[in-house]
Amino acid sequence: MEKNTRIWKQEQARVKEIIELIQAKRQSLEENTGQLKENIIDLRKNFWDDVTVNIDEPDEVIETYASIKQQAELLSERERSHGQFYKSIKLYSRLADSPYFGRIDFTEQGGQKETVYIGIGSLMDKEEDDFLIYDWRAPIASMYYDYSPGPAQYETPEGKMKGEMELKRQFLIRNGKITGMFDTGLTIGDELLQQVLGGNATSQMKSIVATIQKEQNQIIRYEKNDMLVVQGVAGSGKTSAAMQRIAYLLYRYRKTIRADQVLLFSPNQMFISYVASVLPELGEENMRQNTFQEYAAQRLDDEYTLESPFDQLEYLLSSQTEKNYDARIDGIHYKADLAFKQMIDQYVTKLAIQGMRFRNIKFRGELVVSRTEISEYFYKLNTNMSIPNKIELVMDWLLAKVDDLANEELTKDWPVEEATFMDKKDYLDAFKELQKNQRFNEETFDDYQREEQMLAKMIVERSLRPLRNKIKNLKFIHMKKLYRGLFEQDLPVDYPDNWKEIGEDTISAIQSKTLPAEDITPYLYLQDQIEGRKINPVIQYVFIDEAQDYSPFQFEFIQQLFPNAHFTLLGDYNQAILANVGEAPTILEAAGGYKNVKRIQLMRSYRSTKPIVHFTSRLIPGGHEIEAFNRDGRLPRLYGLHKRREQIDQLKKVIEERQKEGQETIAILGKTKEECQEIVSSLEGEFSLRFIYKESQPFEKGLMVLPVYLAKGIEFDSVIVPDASVSTYRQESERKLFYTACTRAMHELDICYIGEMSPFLKHVPRNLYEYE
Numbered sequence: 001m002e003k004n005t006r007i008w009k010q011e012q013a014r015v016k017e018i019i020e021l022i023q024a025k026r027q028s029l030e031e032n033t034g035q036l037k038e039n040i041i042d043l044r045k046n047f048w049d050d051v052t053v054n055i056d057e058p059d060e061v062i063e064t065y066a067s068i069k070q071q072a073e074l075l076s077e078r079e080r081s082h083g084q085f086y087k088s089i090k091l092y093s094r095l096a097d098s099p100y101f102g103r104i105d106f107t108e109q110g111g112q113k114e115t116v117y118i119g120i121g122s123l124m125d126k127e128e129d130d131f132l133i134y135d136w137r138a139p140i141a142s143m144y145y146d147y148s149p150g151p152a153q154y155e156t157p158e159g160k161m162k163g164e165m166e167l168k169r170q171f172l173i174r175n176g177k178i179t180g181m182f183d184t185g186l187t188i189g190d191e192l193l194q195q196v197l198g199g200n201a202t203s204q205m206k207s208i209v210a211t212i213q214k215e216q217n218q219i220i221r222y223e224k225n226d227m228l229v230v231q232g233v234a235g236s237g238k239t240s241a242a243m244q245r246i247a248y249l250l251y252r253y254r255k256t257i258r259a260d261q262v263l264l265f266s267p268n269q270m271f272i273s274y275v276a277s278v279l280p281e282l283g284e285e286n287m288r289q290n291t292f293q294e295y296a297a298q299r300l301d302d303e304y305t306l307e308s309p310f311d312q313l314e315y316l317l318s319s320q321t322e323k324n325y326d327a328r329i330d331g332i333h334y335k336a337d338l339a340f341k342q343m344i345d346q347y348v349t350k351l352a353i354q355g356m357r358f359r360n361i362k363f364r365g366e367l368v369v370s371r372t373e374i375s376e377y378f379y380k381l382n383t384n385m386s387i388p389n390k391i392e393l394v395m396d397w398l399l400a401k402v403d404d405l406a407n408e409e410l411t412k413d414w415p416v417e418e419a420t421f422m423d424k425k426d427y428l429d430a431f432k433e434l435q436k437n438q439r440f441n442e443e444t445f446d447d448y449q450r451e452e453q454m455l456a457k458m459i460v461e462r463s464l465r466p467l468r469n470k471i472k473n474l475k476f477i478h479m480k481k482l483y484r485g486l487f488e489q490d491l492p493v494d495y496p497d498n499w500k501e502i503g504e505d506t507i508s509a510i511q512s513k514t515l516p517a518e519d520i521t522p523y524l525y526l527q528d529q530i531e532g533r534k535i536n537p538v539i540q541y542v543f544i545d546e547a548q549d550y551s552p553f554q555f556e557f558i559q560q561l562f563p564n565a566h567f568t569l570l571g572d573y574n575q576a577i578l579a580n581v582g583e584a585p586t587i588l589e590a591a592g593g594y595k596n597v598k599r600i601q602l603m604r605s606y607r608s609t610k611p612i613v614h615f616t617s618r619l620i621p622g623g624h625e626i627e628a629f630n631r632d633g634r635l636p637r638l639y640g641l642h643k644r645r646e647q648i649d650q651l652k653k654v655i656e657e658r659q660k661e662g663q664e665t666i667a668i669l670g671k672t673k674e675e676c677q678e679i680v681s682s683l684e685g686e687f688s689l690r691f692i693y694k695e696s697q698p699f700e701k702g703l704m705v706l707p708v709y710l711a712k713g714i715e716f717d718s719v720i721v722p723d724a725s726v727s728t729y730r731q732e733s734e735r736k737l738f739y740t741a742c743t744r745a746m747h748e749l750d751i752c753y754i755g756e757m758s759p760f761l762k763h764v765p766r767n768l769y770e771y772e
């Protein structure tokens with residue numbers, strides 16, 4: 001819309017008024033917050049002054065307790081209000097810059113026309129009667145995303161509200177000034193989206209509230225089934241929709257759900273930091289984020305070195321010639337499958353009758369309880385009891401044995417000897433510890449005999465502490481041997497061809513204290529069947545992004561961990577790059593087997609320009625169904641080189657061109673770490689670049705070289721694939737990796753190859769790229 005029209009001026013005048021009101025509200029809130037803060041500090045300082053403490057009589061104890069409770073509640077209520085005030089001040093600061101981005105005029109059937117302005121938070125008028133701005137998550141705001149002018153409706157807790165939408169308007173407001181205004185038709189204005197998508201890549205993902213598309217809104221506001229599965233093509237806004245959905249749920253259920261009851265499983269650490277600012281930008285606290293690997297590492301302490309799924313992928317991409325390569329691939333696929341879970345279940349059933357493995361319990365080098373004794377005790381327990389229940393009884397039995405041991409040890413000489421040789425610091429510590437336990441006072445400590453006795457007892461207790469802890473942590477179960485046993489049993493019914501080799505390799509890995517990536521889930525699962533499940537009942541919503549890379553077994557395991565959670569899975573089976581899935585159906589497809597699953601498909605790609613989407617969609621089967629958002633750009637470029645040494649010169653040329661054009665984030669995406677390393681060595685002297693080879697490195701703007709698997713979920717202004725020769729990308733298993741690399745590009749895509757091009761490129765029609 002043209003500037004300075006009557007409508008423009010009217011809208012600008014309203015913006016001005018609203019901002020003045022926001023500022024006034026903010027000021028008054030700041031004053032109140034100041035007072036409240038002082039109040040809280042006072043309350044904390046004088047907490048005990050207002051509490052009557054008397055604990056001589058039982059009645060008085062109850063009174064004291066009530067008085068402390070009342071005071072604590074008062075304090076926490078004030079602190080909560082302070083938190084709320086603080087949150088509102090932050091929201092006002094954001095609204096003062098850009099109070100809203102949309103407006104709809106809506107007349108409910110039989111009602112009056114209502115003008116609804118929509119922003120990232122709501123604002124009431126001075127009298128607190130009417131909404132001047134509606135939060136984008138309010139029910140009425142959903143029409144903004146779902147309808148073009150004409151008949152429209154929205155859901156409320158009381159039912160459907162139907163009516164007519166007369167106007168739908170978009171605003172771009174910066175620093176309190178309208179810089180763009182569009183009256184829109186069908187979808188949320190191409191113009192605005194064009195502007196947003198045309199910008200440079202950022203090191204932090206942005207919120208998309210102003211331009212959420214109808215199909216994405218469906219994901220964001222979905223509330224019915226327990227499981228929502230989103231299959232969306234590369235760049236279709238899955239991660240964006242997931243983040244907005246979390247913000248939506250935190251708003252919709254704000255009385256019952258806190259941000260720390262929502263958990264997002266992310267593909268890697270870099271991704272975690274990439275999405276970390278979206279919710280705070282929307283005024284919400286961040287949800288919990290974890291990688292599966294992190295979860296496993298916490299569970300397994302430092303018993304094993306865990307292979308990361310990326311190291312596993314590196315092995316698969318670089319070690320084809322190694323002796324056991326085929327067996328490993330078979331093993332990876334088999335261990336990802338639910339058949340393997342079943343095999344473990346059957347194994348556990350057998351263990352209930354025989355075959356459990358325990359460790360000897362030793363103290364000071366001497367056997368206290370032998371593994372045979374533990375086993376005998378275990379198998380004497382009632383056979384109807386579950387293994388975890390029996391284990392608990394074994395634990396109690398062992399702890400009682402340690403109590404007996406403690407008494408026995410006290411009759412020996414070593415505790416007294418150790419007490420005699422205690423240095424001064426230990427002696428003082430011991431004294432304090434005994435005092436703390438109120439076993440002693442200063443007078444009795446002077447009594448030499450008693451002192452010796454007490455110290456000896458303490459020394460025995462101290463020395464037994466690690467043993468007790470180990471027993472409490474169920475370390476008397478020989479998990480390593482139990483897992484081994486799984487591969488040593490008689491051949492299972494449905495075993496894979498390479499079963500013997502798979503078993504030998506697994507056993508040798510765990511003997512050397514390494515847990516291969518494919519064994520992590522089965523190992524933890526077996527452990528849970530023996531020790532009892534470690535569930536987390538607090539989490540209400542679990543999101544799994546890049547869900548195509550989770551195995552069906554892994555997914556079932558995660559589901560069991562969070563029995564009270566609703567699940568949202570988002571992924572793209574064309575980007576399944578991790579080996580645990582292989583050619584087996586990913587959980588995006590497998591989830592079809594679950595009850596109450598709602599599936600949503602996203603076919604439109606927003607990240608890349610239209611020419612890049614047209615090009616990349618030819619790299620995968622079924623790609624013709626992918627729709628490109630209408631954003632212009634140059635055709636991708638292919639560089640056919642004859643010799644390897646030409647490659648570096650070509651890369652240099654391309655980098656210089658892209659930098660000159662102002663592309664801020666340029667990524668050279670190699671297939672393996674080794675390929676990247678070679679490129680880095682050749683370019684290092686001439687360019688300032690970063691080599692990202694570990695997921696823990698932060699993602700920043702600039703020129704970088706990294707393996708494709710670390711670029712999962714992330715995007716760059718310009719992507720350069722350094723080597724798409726037939727020798728690098730040939731096998732079907734590499735197709736998805738190549739596709740993932742190319743679809744990271746927002747604006748520019750350059751691809752080099754040496755000699756013959758990859759067969760995946762041969763199917764791309766010649767008019768979809770430039771050739772040099």
Ligand SMILES: Nc1ncnc2c1ncn2[C@@H]1O[C@H](COP(=O)(O)OP(=O)(O)OP(=O)(O)O)[C@@H](O)[C@H]1O
Nearest residue numbers: 208211212213234235236237238239240606607713
């Ligand atoms: N409605 C929208 N408005 C503005 N930008 C959008 C919208 N939807 C998606 N985008 C942008 O498109 C890009 C891709 O989005 P996102 O990363 O969420 O997609 P994805 O489906 O998770 O991608 P991939 O599977 O390829 O990693 C991001 O830059 C995002 O901001």
